Amino acid sequence: MEKYQKAIQIYEQVAASALDHSLIKYSAREYYFRATLCHLCIDPINAQNAITRYEAEFPAFDVGREAKFLKVTMILTKLTMTTYLILRLHSRL
Numbered sequence: 001m002e003k004y005q006k007a008i009q010i011y012e013q014v015a016a017s018a019l020d021h022s023l024i025k026y027s028a029r030e031y032y033f034r035a036t037l038c039h040l041c042i043d044p045i046n047a048q049n050a051i052t053r054y055e056a057e058f059p060a061f062d063v064g065r066e067a068k069f070l071k072v073t074m075i076l077t078k079l080t081m082t083t084y085l086i087l088r089l090h091s092r093l
Helices: 002-019 025-042 044-057 059-063 065-092
Strands: none
Touching: 002 025, 002 044, 025 044, 025 059, 025 065, 044 059, 044 065, 059 065
């Protein structure tokens, strides 16, 4: 768990640094993508909050394939969690 947190910090720092330079600005998308994957390994809600924050910091993140993939992944994760909870509740009845 601690390694994911450390990786998130590093990816976010590198992305923020990339945003300051016009030539490598769009590489920030890749770093935010990787940071979000790390967030997702820790907590899906945390990942959703990170996506929202990254979109605010770098609006082009929202239109990239990476963000689209992450949004679909978030929807599937929520559906999976909901299905799991329903099945678990149903098994107790």
